[in-house]
Amino acid sequence: MTGRNGGADLAPPAPFDPVVILVRPQLAENIGTTARAMANGGLFHLRLVAPRDGWPQPRAWYASSGADRILEEATVFETVDDAIADLHRVFATCPRPRHIIKPVMTARGAAAELRATSSRKLKSGILFGPERAGLDNEDMARADTLIRYPLNPRFMSLNLAQAVLVMAYEWYLTEDTVPEQYLMTNETHVATKGEVENFMTHLLRDLDECGFLHHEQKRPGMIRNLRHLFARGEITEQELRTLHGVVSELSRARKIRHTK
Amino acid sequence: MTGRNGGADLAPPAPFDPVVILVRPQLAENIGTTARAMANGGLFHLRLVAPRDGWPQPRAWYASSGADRILEEATVFETVDDAIADLHRVFATCPRPRHIIKPVMTARGAAAELRATSSRKLKSGILFGPERAGLDNEDMARADTLIRYPLNPRFMSLNLAQAVLVMAYEWYLTEDTVPEQYLMTNETHVATKGEVENFMTHLLRDLDECGFLHHEQKRPGMIRNLRHLFARGEITEQELRTLHGVVSELSRARKIRHTK
Structure with missing residues (x-):
């Protein structure tokens, strides 16, 4: 399948980069926009646990803005246990965890940890819950660590692709070396x-x-x-x-x- | 107008918090999802420059997931010059600036600068371009500083609300004090x-x-x-x-x- 942009030239995936795991995703569009957000931040490994409408779904390709390769290489599992069996470290995104005893990290803290895990050649994954309800208690019990984004507590509602984008952006930043400010001069130079x-x-x-x-x-x-x-x-x-x-x-x- | 969630309980806007300025936005849905992303990061001031389909548009309310107040208080201007006339500092988001001599900041660097500007009681704004083409050269000449997100250079394509979310998230983080990791214990305590x-x-x-x-x-x-x-x-x-x-x-x- 090919999306409307014909497939972007994405970098080859690194084997120990984190896996994005969508648990029981409902809408194929959201799987597509998730792939787009992953590509923005340089993430490539996508796994789907029991997607509601089956897989593959052409609507995902239409929504991915060319992140086709991520969708083509996505793998499907029946259960969370199956999807994480080969991983060493599992994170779960969760805006409002209750009755849970678990380490909690910010997106930034988790990104640093994911990068460190990758450089130790260990495989890690991040669980994202279904659109309406989020991850359930059984899903969260599978994770080593929860990720909770610092966001306006009065308005935490993020759609699936937005949630993936924040993690993908933080992942990308862990290796980014662009200074926080510089003068863009293009063809000319700063004067002496x-x-x-x-x-x-x-x-x-x-x-x-x-x-x-x-x-x-x-x-x-x-x-x-x-x-x-x-x-x-x-x-x-x-x-x-x-x-x-x-x-x-x-x-x-x-x-x-x-x-x- | 009221969105499907009936309007979230958003914090009262602070007068010197940054203004999000959508320049010639095309789709009302994107104005709504922009308001949602702003609410996620605690931003409240929205200005629209020449929205293609006029304003207000009910579809924006449907897409905002309850960030109604932001849409209700949004103001409309004919030109960028009108929209920035009362501001002291203007940033412009721009993924691929060419032939421009201008300071460039990362989203994180710009967020720190916006926070500093706000605490000096100066008004600042961030220009976001239309969905298809982005800001034009005349728009960018109005800005003091460009913002360029550190993202995968092979796949920079962000939709409007995603672009706003990254800035809103970084804005929120400048005042966030949650440690990067802690143990969530809920009703119990860490044992001695x-x-x-x-x-x-x-x-x-x-x-x-x-x-x-x-x-x-x-x-x-x-x-x-x-x-x-x-x-x-x-x-x-x-x-x-x-x-x-x-x-x-x-x-x-x-x-x-x-x-x-």
């Missing part, structure tokens, strides 16, 4: 301090020529303010060229007016 | 070391009686292994009572068999 100073010299010369800085007492403060402004964020070489042009053109216009 | 030792004494006495520990050379190692097992995770008082019962019952059965 010397290049910025060249521009300041150009600007101040032209401002002196037009008399903008004529007030001797205010002059040092005004220059300092301009320096502060241009030091506030990184400036690129390309932007400096534009600024040089802006100053030159404004000066030229003034000079032409002046000579007329 | 003395209580665990009482059980060990009970177990070893019964094991001695039945002869399990009769091998003098192996005895200390076997006892140590049992101690290691029971020290691996926290045990609750309730579980210790169960274990006492298990050991007593097994011993009694053996004694009865023995006397028969």
Whole structure:
């Protein structure tokens, strides 16, 4: 089967990456959107326990936005015990556990644990319950650890794919090295301090020529303010060229007016 | 208008919490699922720029799972400039920016910045583009900073509500204090070391009686292994009572068999 996007070029699955296990999922669309969310976070192994409407279901492919390979390689089990038999570590997502004695982790904590388990070459899985009722007590007794997302306690309702996305996103972040902030410069580069100073010299010369800085007492403060402004964020070489042009053109216009 | 869940009890909105701005959204369902994702993360201010099918739209209420108040208080603007006029800081989500010179933050970095902006009593907003095409170059030129989610570069396709959920989740986490792991004990308590030792004494006495520990050379190692097992995770008082019962019952059965 092929979804409407014809199948995305997904990375080959790593054998010890976590398995997403949908327990008694009801809607095929949700299996498809789950595959999409898994692909977003680089997860590939999908298992289905007793899907209500059987498997495969074309509607899952339509909803997966091209995460076809995940659906094609999904495996089906009759019981949770069958689905986890080869795993070493099992997590269960559960928004409101009651009467349970069990370690509970945040999504972030669990993601770090899943990554550590994978790097020890142990197989792990995450159980997600059916849409309406969630996992039952028997399902949760199979898990080593519960995962509880930190979310608004007055509004915890997440759909299945949203719940999978949060775990997939946290899983992806455990190996991500993008800094929390950087300047995207594309084809150009961040200017050196010397290049910025060249521009300041150009600007101040032209401002002196037009008399903008004529007030001797205010002059040092005004220059300092301009320096502060241009030091506030990184400036690129390309932007400096534009600024040089802006100053030159404004000066030229003034000079032409002046000579007329 | 009231959604199918009759309206959830959402917390009152804080005036400087970030505004979610949907730019030219196409489907009313996506406006509803956006409101749901906002409620998950405790975000409340929603603005719509030129929604394709007009506003309000009942389908948004059906899709919001009870996040009605967010939809009822949503405001509509004709242009991005109108929608951001009262804001101090504007972020734009953008999976693949090109030919742009702009600071870029991860969702996590941006969430911290949004929280800091809010605590300085400055108003901030996050622009999300239309479903098909995303934000255009003119929209992005209005933003101070771009947000780029760390996600699988081979599969970045997120639907609108998924994109909003990631930001809402990160926003919620900036103030969340739940530890990454803890033992949920509900009605019972973690047992003290003395209580665990009482059980060990009970177990070893019964094991001695039945002869399990009769091998003098192996005895200390076997006892140590049992101690290691029971020290691996926290045990609750309730579980210790169960274990006492298990050991007593097994011993009694053996004694009865023995006397028969």
